Amino acid sequence: MPDDESHKAEMEALKAEQRRKITEARDPGRGLVLVHTGDGKGKSSSAFGVIIRALGWGHSVGVVQFIKGDWPTGEKQFFDKLGGQVTWRTMGEGFTWDTQNLARDTKTAEAALAAAAEMLASGAHDLVVLDEINIALQFGFLTVPAVLAALEGRAQRTSVILTGRNAKPEIMEMADLVTEMREVKHPFQAGIKAQRGIDF
Amino acid sequence: MPDDESHKAEMEALKAEQRRKITEARDPGRGLVLVHTGDGKGKSSSAFGVIIRALGWGHSVGVVQFIKGDWPTGEKQFFDKLGGQVTWRTMGEGFTWDTQNLARDTKTAEAALAAAAEMLASGAHDLVVLDEINIALQFGFLTVPAVLAALEGRAQRTSVILTGRNAKPEIMEMADLVTEMREVKHPFQAGIKAQRGIDF
Numbered sequence: 001m002p003d004d005e006s007h008k009a010e011m012e013a014l015k016a017e018q019r020r021k022i023t024e025a026r027d028p029g030r031g032l033v034l035v036h037t038g039d040g041k042g043k044s045s046s047a048f049g050v051i052i053r054a055l056g057w058g059h060s061v062g063v064v065q066f067i068k069g070d071w072p073t074g075e076k077q078f079f080d081k082l083g084g085q086v087t088w089r090t091m092g093e094g095f096t097w098d099t100q101n102l103a104r105d106t107k108t109a110e111a112a113l114a115a116a117a118e119m120l121a122s123g124a125h126d127l128v129v130l131d132e133i134n135i136a137l138q139f140g141f142l143t144v145p146a147v148l149a150a151l152e153g154r155a156q157r158t159s160v161i162l163t164g165r166n167a168k169p170e171i172m173e174m175a176d177l178v179t180e181m182r183e184v185k186h187p188f189q190a191g192i193k194a195q196r197g198i199d200f
Numbered sequence: 201m202p203d204d205e206s207h208k209a210e211m212e213a214l215k216a217e218q219r220r221k222i223t224e225a226r227d228p229g230r231g232l233v234l235v236h237t238g239d240g241k242g243k244s245s246s247a248f249g250v251i252i253r254a255l256g257w258g259h260s261v262g263v264v265q266f267i268k269g270d271w272p273t274g275e276k277q278f279f280d281k282l283g284g285q286v287t288w289r290t291m292g293e294g295f296t297w298d299t300q301n302l303a304r305d306t307k308t309a310e311a312a313l314a315a316a317a318e319m320l321a322s323g324a325h326d327l328v329v330l331d332e333i334n335i336a337l338q339f340g341f342l343t344v345p346a347v348l349a350a351l352e353g354r355a356q357r358t359s360v361i362l363t364g365r366n367a368k369p370e371i372m373e374m375a376d377l378v379t380e381m382r383e384v385k386h387p388f389q390a391g392i393k394a395q396r397g398i399d400f
Contacts, residue, residue, distance in 0.1 A: 021388065045250050049246055056278035074256030182379065185375060
């Protein structure tokens with residue numbers, strides 16, 4: 001363990017550095033674009049955590065789910081009970097390996113993007129989450145220009161979170177924040193079942 | 201865009217693989233240990249998202265915050281309004297570069313760990329979040345054996361999430377899941393201020 005004096009000196013230096021960064025930081029004057037990607041867990045759940053933050057400040061939130069179908073999840077049940085603070089649209093029909101129909105998946109994703117674009121442009125929300133939209137892009141159900149247009153058409157106040165693995169480079173390029181959730185160790189890989197209240 | 205037939209074949213193969221993994225997976229018969237670490241955003245917010253999932257299924261949740269002090273955050277305000285579904289204990293006194301007092305920080309962290317150990321052993325919770333406990337370990341306010349003992353002493357039903365950068369190898373070793381949130385691009389690094397409803 002470091003001694004008191006050296007600890008204090010180290011913390012003073014850290015504090016000065018933090019203060020400098022905070023002083024220099026500016027308000028962007030517009031909502032941010034955030035991307036949660038990578039092969040690890042936490043992309044969607046982290047977006048739900050940010051929703052909680054936003055709601056705590058009385059913000060208005062919209063969610064469009066691009067892939068997940070209408071089966072029961074903890075998050076859906078929780079936000080349903082909350083009532084009108086969150087506008088939640090489950091537009092997906094399930095995993096693409098279940099539908100196995102490219103034309104149908106494309107149509108579904110395009111309808112979800114239309115709903116998302118409307119939500120983004122409306123100015124009604126401080127935060128809009130486009131859950132698993134990166135998957136729809138990865139499988140070619142949506143085009144990058146169509147998604148970029150929806151993002152650029154958002155109201156000034158509206159921040160957006162895009163989730164899903166394999167985010168497109170053009171999306172990451174225009175984003176303010178990109179986090180890669182990297183899988184270091186996963187229970188499913190160790191043969192442990194998905195757990196209610198943890199995984200869904 | 202792939203044609204319909206090759207898409208269908210690819211999705212059928214993917215589905216068979218998923219089904220095989222799901223069939224082989226077993227229920228662990230005990231709560232899991234999850235670690236969210238790395239230098240990127242989403243470690244705590246992802247834990248809050250898992251809390252939402254757990255609450256959606258009617259689970260009971262406890263939170264101990266090891267570092268964050270009692271300033272207003274969106275998550276705190278949100279969970280306060282929820283009422284008794286979440287037992288929330290803010291035990292920290294703020295960033296360690298603000299307190300600049302090793303003895304005091306150590307005492308604070310030890311009190312937080314005692315509260316956490318009690319919560320874990322009580323059997324009252326399906327999920328317990330030890331927010332930023334990895335930071336307390338990193339700065340030497342807590343020892344690895346003391347934290348491992350608290351984890352091992354948890355009730356069988358209780359899952360735990362430990363958050364914070366620089367997770368200790370011994371903790372990752374005993375964990376069922378480890379996700380590294382890797383910073384690819386961060387608004388603060390680009391000189392953009394922390395945003396209410398996004399960052400806190």
